[in-house]
Amino acid sequence: MRRGIGGELILLGLALGFLWYGYGTSSGESAGFELYAPDEGVVRVVSWNVGVSVTDGGVALPPEAEAHVVSALGALAPTVVVLQELRDLDQLERLLDALGDEWRGVLGASYEGRRVAVLAPARALRALRGSAGDGSSLGFRLRLADELRLTGVAIHADALSSRLRNQQVGQAVELVENVDGPVLLAGDLNIDLDLDKRRDLFSDDQYLDVETYNYLAERFVDATLGTGSTAEPDRRLDYVFVSGGWCEVVAAGPWRRQRAPGMDHDPVVADLRPTAAATSR
Amino acid sequence: MTNSAIEPAIEVVGLDRHFGQRQALRGVDLRVSPGEIVGLVGPNGSGKTSLLKILGGFLRPHGGRVEVFGLEPFARPHHVMRRARFAFAPPALYDSLTPMEHLHHLSRIGGHRPSDQELTRALATVGLADRANDRVATLSFGMRQRLVVALALVPMPELLVLDEPTDGLDPVAVLELRDVLLRLRNEHGIAVLLSSHLLVEIEHLVDHMLVLNEGRTLFSGPPSEMIHTTLRLETSSHEAAKVALMNGGIEVRRSQPGQWLELDAGSMDLEQCRALLHAQGIELRSFHEHRPTLEEALLRRLRAEREVLH
Amino acid sequence: MITFELLKTWRSRRPHLAAGSIVFFLVLMLVGFYTYAQTETGGDAEFRYTFENQSYFNGLTFALYSFYFGFLLILPIFLIMECAAHIAGETASGTLFLLLTRPLSRAKLFAVKLGLTAMSAAGLAAGLLALSLLVGLVAVGWGALDLYPGVLQMTDRHQHLARDVALVRFALAVPFATVALMSVAGLGFLVSTWVRNPVSAAGTATALYLVMYVIAEIHFFKDLRPWLFTSYMPYWRSLFQETVDWPGLFRDASKLAGFSSLFLSLALFRLRGREER
Numbered sequence: 057m058r059r060g061i062g063g064e065l066i067l068l069g070l071a072l073g074f075l076w077y078g079y080g081t082s083s084g085e086s087a088g089f090e091l092y093a094p095d096e097g098v099v100r101v102v103s104w105n106v107g108v109s110v111t112d113g114g115v116a117l118p119p120e121a122e123a124h125v126v127s128a129l130g131a132l133a134p135t136v137v138v139l140q141e142l143r144d145l146d147q148l149e150r151l152l153d154a155l156g157d158e159w160r161g162v163l164g165a166s167y168e169g170r171r172v173a174v175l176a177p178a179r180a181l182r183a184l185r186g187s188a189g190d191g192s193s194l195g196f197r198l199r200l201a202d203e204l205r206l207t208g209v210a211i212h213a214d215a216l217s218s219r220l221r222n223q224q225v226g227q228a229v230e231l232v233e234n235v236d237g238p239v240l241l242a243g244d245l246n247i248d249l250d251l252d253k254r255r256d257l258f259s260d261d262q263y264l265d266v267e268t269y270n271y272l273a274e275r276f277v278d279a280t281l282g283t284g285s286t287a288e289p290d291r292r293l294d295y296v297f298v299s300g301g302w303c304e305v306v307a308a309g310p311w312r313r314q315r316a317p318g319m320d321h322d323p324v325v326a327d328l329r330p331t332a333a334a335t336s337r
Numbered sequence: 338m339t340n341s342a343i344e345p346a347i348e349v350v351g352l353d354r355h356f357g358q359r360q361a362l363r364g365v366d367l368r369v370s371p372g373e374i375v376g377l378v379g380p381n382g383s384g385k386t387s388l389l390k391i392l393g394g395f396l397r398p399h400g401g402r403v404e405v406f407g408l409e410p411f412a413r414p415h416h417v418m419r420r421a422r423f424a425f426a427p428p429a430l431y432d433s434l435t436p437m438e439h440l441h442h443l444s445r446i447g448g449h450r451p452s453d454q455e456l457t458r459a460l461a462t463v464g465l466a467d468r469a470n471d472r473v474a475t476l477s478f479g480m481r482q483r484l485v486v487a488l489a490l491v492p493m494p495e496l497l498v499l500d501e502p503t504d505g506l507d508p509v510a511v512l513e514l515r516d517v518l519l520r521l522r523n524e525h526g527i528a529v530l531l532s533s534h535l536l537v538e539i540e541h542l543v544d545h546m547l548v549l550n551e552g553r554t555l556f557s558g559p560p561s562e563m564i565h566t567t568l569r570l571e572t573s574s575h576e577a578a579k580v581a582l583m584n585g586g587i588e589v590r591r592s593q594p595g596q597w598l599e600l601d602a603g604s605m606d607l608e609q610c611r612a613l614l615h616a617q618g619i620e621l622r623s624f625h626e627h628r629p630t631l632e633e634a635l636l637r638r639l640r641a642e643r644e645v646l647h
Numbered sequence: 648m649i650t651f652e653l654l655k656t657w658r659s660r661r662p663h664l665a666a667g668s669i670v671f672f673l674v675l676m677l678v679g680f681y682t683y684a685q686t687e688t689g690g691d692a693e694f695r696y697t698f699e700n701q702s703y704f705n706g707l708t709f710a711l712y713s714f715y716f717g718f719l720l721i722l723p724i725f726l727i728m729e730c731a732a733h734i735a736g737e738t739a740s741g742t743l744f745l746l747l748t749r750p751l752s753r754a755k756l757f758a759v760k761l762g763l764t765a766m767s768a769a770g771l772a773a774g775l776l777a778l779s780l781l782v783g784l785v786a787v788g789w790g791a792l793d794l795y796p797g798v799l800q801m802t803d804r805h806q807h808l809a810r811d812v813a814l815v816r817f818a819l820a821v822p823f824a825t826v827a828l829m830s831v832a833g834l835g836f837l838v839s840t841w842v843r844n845p846v847s848a849a850g851t852a853t854a855l856y857l858v859m860y861v862i863a864e865i866h867f868f869k870d871l872r873p874w875l876f877t878s879y880m881p882y883w884r885s886l887f888q889e890t891v892d893w894p895g896l897f898r899d900a901s902k903l904a905g906f907s908s909l910f911l912s913l914a915l916f917r918l919r920g921r922e923e924r
Contacts, residue, residue: 415753416750430742443745446651
């Protein structure tokens, strides 16, 4: 003795149809950066927090993971690399030796035992612009072509307090303020503004981070916007910002599955093609 | 019972139903034909409401066969409701609506388009015409009960199943309800299944009654068959008379020591009795037929059943 | 049957309660909005690097933020109450018997109540939005709609919509928001067919909604979030982008409709198969 279930079956059919369309078709979600050989003239920027997370915070790149970092950077063949959480000058030298003779690097001051570094081929890396007082950022100048000089700042806004992070970012921006020419700001900002993660909806921390992001967004273009998480667990913490107009973003995003054991960040890559106007300046 | 060739409104054969370990109905049979009023009687927990809810398709039978107008109620409840109307107790109504709004909207479900006169007539039938536009929240329990009956009458069903319809009604209203049901049967040929505690009403109203006790059929038949008329005699010596009657081959069914002896009706006439007792020197003081009420008969049955079961 | 259900709903005073609550909510929002604007633009900002300026606060911003919060927290609760009243309420009060003793199939009863709930959802969404816009117009004044990535997470980049464009997007938000609310209604119906006490049903459904809403907000549940309908509830906010991602919008709407249909299918199965004791 059963009652009909025609209505249920119709609704179930609708459910399957709707869910198939919703989940089964392309979500448009970025798969991140896919490795490829860029055209000549494309500026490949890599930002990578190579530190290892431990229960009470993070520690600098362990020596045993150096080879992995070198291998990944070798595959990417970047124009410029900004690293966060390097241990010391010896470690930077070992990395540069492994990358090849043409590579040069500069190391920032220590911030809680971890340092920011900029690595680039010797022909490109021209000068340091300065460093933020607390070691959280490092300014530099690259000469990418005869007519293209790029002023950059590598940053690791690592303070636990969002207020201090706000200051670190502000100081980093000051390093490249009033620069006449293309500007790059890359690094780990420790702020996650993903639209679908309002976990800290009512917290001051999130509020200040939002202010910080918008302070940057008012001045720069977020080159890796909408390309997904860069760090565990599901957070977008690493950014590449460029000043407007000098380049177009060819490809960008986190290069996934590149972490050595213990690492909690993917390398973030941005391939930038300078505009004709920028190269002819 | 009416002619079995007529399609019965209700036909139940060997109905079983349990709730967990508790057996609520066991092998119950019931047949209600058009134009017949059947009473459903039994103590609390005897399975009356379960039976009615199974007939309405609200509960699933666990054994046996249940058909209302040839349809399985649980499988096709709304088809059953095209021809049958159920009114369950206690009366559940929308407090914020008026009796007229209840009638107007509920009677339209299923496509009926009642005229205002039809609705007013239904309310008048149950004595609620003057409260037609008052909120139900302001009605007494008895008035709500009557409204439920009125709702069951629009549109006119072929089968009316009423669960305790006399609860909360005053004696006048009970009599009026009885008249309404009789008129429905006599004028419209409606089959009525009526569950009630008011045995006086059942006795005067129904053609057939089903008595349930602990889910079993205790009695099924016309009320008159349940009521056995007996002979009661009072004598000058209770015990001596009992012995004398038994020696004379007369079975004494019951006795109230010091008061009366009860024999099967027709087991002897007055003269025979007087002669038999006189021969033993016993004076016959009273000899009359005793007709118990339905309530007494039911209680007697229930006691007997209890003795058998326990 | 629809008119009967409408009459019952109207007389139950639930719509009045919802309207009163929405007005109260908007009053609080207005107070909060002015307080926030005052703090942000009155020179009280304690940190140095900020983007805030006075110009982007206007009646449309107010309406959007009011609708956003109201949509996520207030409308679902009223909708769940509506569902609980329709099924569990009728069951508990015994009036379900009154309906089912009429020639009315459970599927049709379900369909009528679902239709009425859909009307309620659309009415709640349209009512909240219309009232928000009205309050925004009267109290603040309309203008272009500028949205920045912010705490309210309406957008992940600066968006500028001219007033008329923004108003069209507001109008479009109602049907899309209704689709999202219907998934809450589906949940409400499902719980209401299992839990026969309306207060328990509304409480259970609200608790389930809030649990799923919170989990959808927590990034640690990365793998679980895509499978919760609450993750897609505010999907209509992408209407307030300069360039609307229509395929993405319809995909999310489809997911929500899928969840609604699934919940409703289970609810109907339960309602049709269950016994009424």
